[in-house]
Amino acid sequence: MSDVVSDLRHKLVPEDRTYKQISEDILDTLEEAPSKGWLIGFSISALLLTIGFLTVAYQVGTGIGTWGLNKTIGWSWDITNFVFWVGIGHAGTLISAVLLIFRQKWRTAINRAAEAMTIFAVACAGIFPLIHAGRPWLLYWVFPYPNTHGSLWTNFRSPLLWDVFAISTYLTVSLVFWYMGLLPDLASVRDRTKSSIRKVIYGLLSFGWNGSNRTWHHWEVMSLVLAGLATPLVLSVHTIVSMDFATSIVPGWHTTIFPPYFVAGAIFSGFAMVLTLMIVTRKVLNWENYVTMAHIDAMCKVILVTGMIVGLAYGTEFFIAWYSGNEYERYCFINRATGPYWWAYWSMISCNVISPQFFWSKKMRNNLVVVFALSIVVNIGMWFERFVIITTSLHRDFLPSSWSMYSPTWVEIWTFIGTFGLFFTLFFIFIRVLPGIAVAEVKSVYKFARNDH
């Protein structure tokens, strides 16, 4: 190491490796037989996915009545889970697009997995709007396609329609961005493998990448363009999702604070999920040299900041409910904190506002056990946040005659567990068949804080 480098700059890849070694560190796992741990993890995930799938099949075959909803509470776990998963899907694009534009080089080690997580989470999220519909087989009517229904088209005033556009755009751009980023690494896999079948498959997947200057140039430009496209989406998706609530007249939903509040919450939960996954993955796949403690430290800081934004939003909501003088709004918030669902509210507060405060301490940020535990706590808290917003607002709205209570049925519980099955199944497959870390990008930042070229 040279003394020219400032002490403040620390290496993004601490240990010295050759480029070949970097490739081997990351890509060898694709060539090896799956480990026992992987097999067990994959089997459990696939089992949960299967149970979840059967549950959904039963529900679609029988009716929404298999859920615990009623005439007062038309949405509960379904949309809670939807928003939960969409929120988790936020970190990927933020890391890959926004951090790319802001030239945050440390992102390279985690962006691939984070983006994959985004796509998987959005896939999980997408299930809920689909199956929550009474007649999901007709849900294609939400797309504004030319049809023979006469004057009947979609309702552009409905936030649910905006949702359709927001989510599908987000999924498309994220998918393209992720896949484009994969191209050089897929070519590396193709070039390294000895199996002819894999050569063909990865050859096709890498779109004939030849590593020429032109190719790299196009690729760099495309990444920037896509990042530019994806950046507003980071804000728009959860803004639109929040409008499902904000544009309604339900006390507790009808509030202008929702877009920034939801976006912050989404980043908060997304980073927590990235932490949960990466802490395990780096350990299992021996990627400590790439996903370093510095990464974890940075992500903890993001969680701390967004957690406080969320906390501020909770406080602001309460203040505005009082300040507005609207008796329904006031009741709604008092009911959240002291009504029959008080436990959900206070779980949310403890998980989302209190627990991230540990991250003020560097010691805590560097303690993997604490970080791992808190990353899960934050996600539980964020799930409760959506539950609190959706269910406790609906269960007691304007006319007390209709007030009611909600509790989930086994169908809802297993559907939710099933989406975790889907998420982890996809993630397990992902780390077996695709480069889990952006090899080419890591190589491009390897020299950072090294003065040896």
Added chain:
Amino acid sequence: MSNLEKESCGSGCGCKPSTPDYWQDVENKVVSKAELMEFPEGEFDNFSVRKTRRNFLKIMGYSVSALPLTGCIKIPVRKALPYTYKQNTIIPGVANWYASAFNGLPVLLKTREGRPIKVEGNEKSSFGQGGANAQAQASVLSLYDTNRLREPSIEGSEVSWEQFDDSLRKLLSEAKGRKVLVTKSLRSPSEISLVKELSNKMGLEHIAFDAVSSTGEASANSETHGVYTLSEFDFEQADVVVSFGNDFLGAHRSDVANAKQFSKRRNPKHSRGMNKHIQVESNMSLTGSNADHRFTRSEQDQRDILLSLAAEFGDYSHMPKANNKEVVAKIIKELKLSRGNALVLSGSNDKNVQILINQINHSLGNYGKTIFVSEKSYEKLSNDQEVEQLIADMNGSRVGAVFFAGVDPVYALGESERLKSALSKVRVRVAMVESASSTSNTANFIAPANHTYESWSDEMVSSTELAMVQPAIQPLFGTRMWTETLMSLGGIEGSFYDYMKNYWGNRIDWNQTLHDGVTQIKSEKDSVSYKLGSINSVAKKVKNYQEGSGLQIIGFKNYAIGDGAMANNPWLQELPDPITKATWDNHALISPAYAKSEGLSTGDIVEVTSGKTKLKLPVIVQPGVAQNAVAIALGYGHSVGGKVSRKLGANAFSLVKFVNGSYQYTASFGSLKKVGTGAKIARTQTHQYMEGRDIVRETTFDAYKKNPKAGNDKVFKLANVDIYPAHKKDGHQWAMAINMSSCTGCSACIVSCNAENNVPVVGKTEIARKRDMHWLRLDRYYKGDDNEPEVVHQPMLCQHCENAPCENVCPVLATVHSSDGINQQIYNRCVGTRYCANNCPYKVRRFNWFNYDRGEEVERMVLNPDISQRTRGIMEKCSFCIQRIQDGKLKAKRERRELQDGDIKVACQQSCPSNAIVFGDMMNPETEISKQLADERKYVVLEELNVQPRVNYLTKIRNK
């Protein structure tokens, strides 16, 4: 083949649909190919020969040559007239209306393609004035009850009617002892005449038995006026109504007529002002919930108050107890102010109590003005003593034959072993009933009876008005009118129709009466003179009434199920009780104070013990129940009966006692013990208080007189902040106004809406999960002290908002605004996101959580063919009866005239016994609705949301 199949086109032509249903609704449009290809099981079993070429040819040859032979089979000729040959009376798609009557209420039956599908009040009747209660409206569903008995049977084996009559005649000729016919109280002149004729021919005695008896009142009238009959009332004339536990607007009797009269005086603009209604009761009744002053008092306290009144207005001296002094003073003050225009009532079945009531009415000069006791030659009323005598005679083997026509005394005497063992000593036991019951299970001859709507009869609905009962459909099953069964046994030739027509002869204009459904027999109600002198001895008996010790058990009829005769009707079971909002069950209703002292809460399960009787019931803590009492609805707990009524609740008739010559419903005492918790109570409303919100606006009559806008002076300045352009308002614009002062909360409108709009029944479990499907509900809120609560009822239905929050949020435009201002739900466009329901501030949208069971084929005959059946996953809600609007508009168009106010009546409005609902075109300033919208009392619920509802409410006014 059952008669059902023969009749299923409904035209009476004997045709049978030639093809199976290819499609039932939009969802299941096409019968799958696989289904069509499937061979019925066993069809080809005989061809299990080896599949060789020779065998194939053999079978082939046989089949081809056998084919022509089928032409020789004689296929029975069925008379079938397709609609291409037009029949005079039936136009597909156009309803025919027939006048009839149900349980003393003149009704009109709407039939479509020969099937009765809806019951409405008969507006030509001066008695019912077009109103209909829940039971009358639900009766059309009982017509199609698959639990009805279908064929006559002897000792459990089905026989033909000829065999039945022969065997029965033979046995009857051998039977020794009394031959007794037991009916419910009869007010049918022709049936009574027939029974008299039979008593001459067969020695048949006639007694009447009512599950819930009014012997006390009739006996009192017998003593005070010399006539064994029930009093009639004129609530419109009464300035003050004082009722001791008499549920005259609810389950007591002639609720529709009472409500029609009563509601006129709830209008503050009535020329004589509002009436004043004081209710003293031990259980919160529907009537009590509407009172201007309601006092929760135990039965003992009620007697104490009554004695004080008797002392004030008669030759008796009594000092009220300290806690009753105020009530007594209040009542006396009000009564004295309106002598001759007051009305005092009691719901008690104790003769002595009713005598005191009569005496008070007499001394106030109310007879002939607000209350009438008239001679009625056509009436056979129940008399509990006769019933007890019959049981005694049966036990003493002095009865040879007993006929039960439409009554179920075994059930209604609490499944009493005493009656069952008595019956076993009777040789001939004939049950002429519609469905199997506890009584018919003890009979050896079962003669299934027609439903009312398959029968001919007549009924004096009041002392002045005769109503006709005529069939609207041929008998669905192999049943027979009970009158015809008796005629056949008694050897009277012809049908009962002939008998009835003959009976009336020229006394009425037969055709006109049949057409109108009603005719006036007498021009005015009259009252015979009061005879009783001193009440001293009666009052002493009331004073010395032997109370039991412990918790007083109050058996009461609730509004929906009544005496339990219609307990197998799912519409009624699912109708929320107007007070408790509970469905599908009866409960132990206890006061909040008692619940607190005993540590009980709603949902606990208790065992109510009285003597040997034990009833296990879930608790509902009910404001307005007397402290040391438990109230239990009668009519539940059928051990025999249809699939609907069985296993629901407990039979509270087992707590009824025979005291002072009549069955008494509040005479049992006992104890209550908690035996469990967590009962699933299927209630449609679980939060009972308004939380101080501006939902029901209320004022007093005095305040109203000073300022008609009293209680309605909240003004919201709503800026025009709409994002979207307003809807154009031209042509007809429909609106509704609901008068909160008139509405009694009786819930008849809910059944009307169910029947009109094919609203599915979802069952107890689903209601317990708060998934009731009613398009119209009645919100009931308590106010004030839990022991003496004030109650308000508020009908809540789709408010058809101008700025409808539901319309904005639907992604597929499945709920849209019509040009005439209706918020429309487009079922086949709905994908079921439920966003609209979440965003509805009134929570009136109903989601089809499942494909709801519409019952068997015969039960589906009740469905309104104008309304599609919604499949699962679809949102539905009140449509302002759009089919009726369309029908009214088309009718006016056909007749080339402008649409008139009143041409269109929505279902809830039509049935309303208190005329609380007004519907019409608000663009026409002449309409009733326009006048109501201009009323100072008009307001809309949640006005501050600026959703601009089309349903308006008029402030509730209490006269206190």
